[in-house]
Amino acid sequence: MKDTFGESVSITIAGESHGKGITAVLSGMAPGIPVDEGFISSQLTKRRPSGAISTARQEEDKFEVLSGVFGGFTTGTPITILIRNENIQSKDYSEIATTARPGHADYTAECKYHGFQDYRGGGHFSGRITAGIVAAGAICLSALEKKGIKIGTHIAKCGGVSDRKFGDIEKDIDSLNEKLFAVLDENSGKKMEEAILSAKNDLDSVGGILETAITGVPAGIGEPYFDSIESELAHFLFSIPAIKGVEFGSGFAMADMRGSEANDAFRIGENGGIFTKTNHNGGINGGISNGMPITFRCAVKPTPSISAEQETIDFVKGENKNFVIKGRHDPAIVHRARVVIDSAAAIVLCDILAKRFGTDWLR
Amino acid sequence: MKDTFGESVSITIAGESHGKGITAVLSGMAPGIPVDEGFISSQLTKRRPSGAISTARQEEDKFEVLSGVFGGFTTGTPITILIRNENIQSKDYSEIATTARPGHADYTAECKYHGFQDYRGGGHFSGRITAGIVAAGAICLSALEKKGIKIGTHIAKCGGVSDRKFGDIEKDIDSLNEKLFAVLDENSGKKMEEAILSAKNDLDSVGGILETAITGVPAGIGEPYFDSIESELAHFLFSIPAIKGVEFGSGFAMADMRGSEANDAFRIGENGGIFTKTNHNGGINGGISNGMPITFRCAVKPTPSISAEQETIDFVKGENKNFVIKGRHDPAIVHRARVVIDSAAAIVLCDILAKRFGTDWLR
């Protein structure tokens, strides 16, 4: 469905960059889950631009829980979260009503909506809509954590700089979730920030790769074929603006392996538990969890809004033109996108778990 | 949904490797589409193992259209296709009822189905289920071709050998669709086959990358967020066994680009048509087609069934063991998977187009 994802647990998103606000409706969460508004706030902060490497648009992302929470706990009925837009300067955008910013959806929106789209600041296509995903995802992350399931994402690569790989995954996740700029190695992080600033100085932007790990998912979750963990996660991940690639486990690197390397050998641990010696399959065999950490990576394209002059068209006049996108832009969004990935993964997992174990399992 | 994908046009798949057969139900296709059983057959042939580089299991893949076709045309009501299993040698597999073949779903199936799964030949997890996708997809491919939409996939990489890139895409697609081993450059193809045979001699297997191009999709198709073209294609593609990565356009390579490079500049063509100078976004902006070819790549992991001895467990006894998978195996499936990718893409596109333009558009 266009604006709703999930079956047993689902989310519906709406809003525009310069409209009245962003809403997310989270449906199907079990009753009795504590809702910590402070945690929702702190997650929204991770998505918000900050510092020299971000856009100058500053929003507090004040949110209001309109339904589905009573006395601090989920009721089991749909949870609506509203984040009103503030600090909107629509004058910055009015010029671009008919200009197709390269890499953006202005032209495709025109083709689909015939001129009725809200063109201000990307309208419904703006990354700002993901704030609703983050707010709803925070509730899911809390519920999962109570069940021993942790999710964390680091910037594996940005501006040509690579972070170190996951080591002790649970510890790494805890550490990442404390950070605004989520890297495992602080030195790499500094170099990434330098690369971002360098791009900014060049009136340009950079992309990156986000790597996510999920621990604590029991074996036997998911389904073969259309409800495979990969299918469901990828469906949601590719809904997030700027994500152009998703790979599970060793992903594209598996294309260069031989079977003897790619096959993760099953072993019985000392405690009788089952594990695999390697985890090239990212914790998933045949669409179903095998008990190992679920790992995946997302390619984030460079922010399409750059300050340099670009070639494009006026799609109403049907004319070529050169133009400069006014205003100040994010030279990178990869660091802000990471909490969106965590949130998306949490929502998808809650759905998969509720389908597998029923609507009460998460409480 | 577990076994059904799509809304306006949908497919439901069922079957096991060593059961009575494979079925696919294709629902929602417009009435009046010619159904060419010869073409379905030829598509199934592309998926079937053949030659030295494939398994010795030879099946004719005789299919029967049980419903939804009348007088050679689709009726508009659901089309059921049955492909009976033949040439089954279940004795090859009986030993493995409790052994987790590495890289396979034997262990995860046990966790999910508690011993009731049909373990013979991978049961429902077998790549053989994709025969139903291919048969149904053939009808979709025919319908799309009549509307000027072409789909083609080549083996971009296999066993470390790369094919040439797409050139004249429409011509390349036509050429690929005539081939059993789909490469653009025949010399590369020969080297790939050598690499496959070399792996086979080493009792091993290889993986690869499949690259797909779709031409003729009008601009303005798809939706932002959960019905984005990327989300819908990736959902289906990750349902196909062995696919561990999907990227659109330049995908993961965009992570290393700057915005000035990744932003595809819009231009007005001599005929007044709109195109982009590059196509790093793979024909999709904001989830919606921009009229350029839609391109994506899938990572195919090496066949997990290899002839070498492997470490694993008996998951009923809870014991480590070494074992050798008996029988003969595909040292590569990437060349057989390409027609599955084409078929999946065709089914997804028919759904997207029917949602956009209505149930009669495809006729």
Added chain:
Amino acid sequence: MKDTFGESVSITIAGESHGKGITAVLSGMAPGIPVDEGFISSQLTKRRPSGAISTARQEEDKFEVLSGVFGGFTTGTPITILIRNENIQSKDYSEIATTARPGHADYTAECKYHGFQDYRGGGHFSGRITAGIVAAGAICLSALEKKGIKIGTHIAKCGGVSDRKFGDIEKDIDSLNEKLFAVLDENSGKKMEEAILSAKNDLDSVGGILETAITGVPAGIGEPYFDSIESELAHFLFSIPAIKGVEFGSGFAMADMRGSEANDAFRIGENGGIFTKTNHNGGINGGISNGMPITFRCAVKPTPSISAEQETIDFVKGENKNFVIKGRHDPAIVHRARVVIDSAAAIVLCDILAKRFGTDWLR
């Protein structure tokens, strides 16, 4: 899905009687549909209690369109409507946290939500949630009217009093849509109001039957089986609180007919158009519209909140008790429910038409 209905056009509803407000997200409406906030207001007025025959809780039902409308027209992206709750007197309800009001969902909510439900005023089970359906439905009704499709509902029966039958249906619909108490015969209406007041005086309530007609739906819309017009309408109608029966055309009366009577004879009209001499099938054959008015009737149970003493239980203490529901109650809701029915029918029809003719058809 729990809180979302529809595929190409869908609605997601949320909220509680005494929470912050009610929200509805309408997704998939074509771009370019004029949105008349005055019409939404007037539709909400029809649902609002008024006069001696209604509850004393008076709400203005001020609504805010948060997204999806730009410059007075739909954008094509999701439309969020928020109706804040006002004039809430939660003290009236606090006593009933553990008392199962007969005919209400207090006990079933406890069984499902384990005490976490918002019990104030029925919480999420309150008829108040239908305000969101009415607001969203108003946009759908406007879009349909532009395409020549009209929907109207009258109180066919209430408190034992019957209204006259539909005559000139289009004219009757126009007339009904001007009224707050929707009857075709004013005298019958007065008798119904007397019956309602009489029940109120007896500390009791009455039910009724709502009959709906839809004109202008072209033949060939809908699907056999699970997307039959009957299935889709009934699914939504039975989601509306207090609806306990739905019948199409002559419905249950057909059970007593013979085929020679029930079979609506097809005829060619003078203008070459096709019609049926009778319309026992309610404009639907095999789930698909035949061009005749679509007609259906809904049974509305009497308001379960009555002022008389009733037997019930305290479901926490596990004790029988007698109790009186405090506050003032609607002695009938049938007249308020009629605009909910119109709205539900409009939303369902928009979905069916968008699936049939594509997402742009309604503009």
Added chain:
Amino acid sequence: MKDTFGESVSITIAGESHGKGITAVLSGMAPGIPVDEGFISSQLTKRRPSGAISTARQEEDKFEVLSGVFGGFTTGTPITILIRNENIQSKDYSEIATTARPGHADYTAECKYHGFQDYRGGGHFSGRITAGIVAAGAICLSALEKKGIKIGTHIAKCGGVSDRKFGDIEKDIDSLNEKLFAVLDENSGKKMEEAILSAKNDLDSVGGILETAITGVPAGIGEPYFDSIESELAHFLFSIPAIKGVEFGSGFAMADMRGSEANDAFRIGENGGIFTKTNHNGGINGGISNGMPITFRCAVKPTPSISAEQETIDFVKGENKNFVIKGRHDPAIVHRARVVIDSAAAIVLCDILAKRFGTDWLR
């Protein structure tokens, strides 16, 4: 979705009256449920015409389970059942390719499928497609019975003759499920059969009402709004050909009640269990089960195929005509439809229970 119903447990149906056969794919059933082919057969027998009161078309309804069952148990993966058509006399139907049989879907099929529909014997609109529902439903009924849930339906009314009401419901259900002509009172049954034969002698047909009871459903199952038990059951029930009305509990009779009568008083039983003194709400409050028997009634219209001459049109020539449907017809289908109702209810309940308690609950 058009041909698929359900989320956690779903069914996909396909086939035509005179095509190769009917298929049903049942997806999402828990692993480990015993599949008794003899019981499936006996259920199909209940749907099959028999005796003087039925059509002369006799089919054995031999079925084949193509997938999803291994060693006599469900595997947890999709179950495909194929029932081939036999004893087809297509010559009986060839004349009617362009004639709209009154009360049938011939004309609406033409409007939707533009002449490509399989017109033989009603094609996809034939009641024969319900054989797939019965076969799949038999597996669901078995699974439910193991969990203490029983479903039974009687012919509450047929040809103007009423059966007695349900008494000891569980005992009545057991008794009904042994019968081919399902009445609680044998004398009423005889009178019904006489009424049917009388209609047959008049070249006519009769309709009726089917009443269903479901016992053993725990309280707290279902959801408010769109996944209400009423919504889900009604959605499926209205997909069954000839069903024109559905009511729960006292249904339309509640429209004439006052609240004091319609409100089912909750009471604590001697064993501490909770029950209601009456069951006008049919075991459902706010869409959720309250532990009382779930009861509903379906209006079945008289068989539209009658032997008398009827007025109609040739929709290709655009001409009025009188015609007689050749062949022999069912003068009533209400007795055959009852097992379809049972089966539909079982499939819907399995879905609702799997959503509530998870995919393993039914095993």
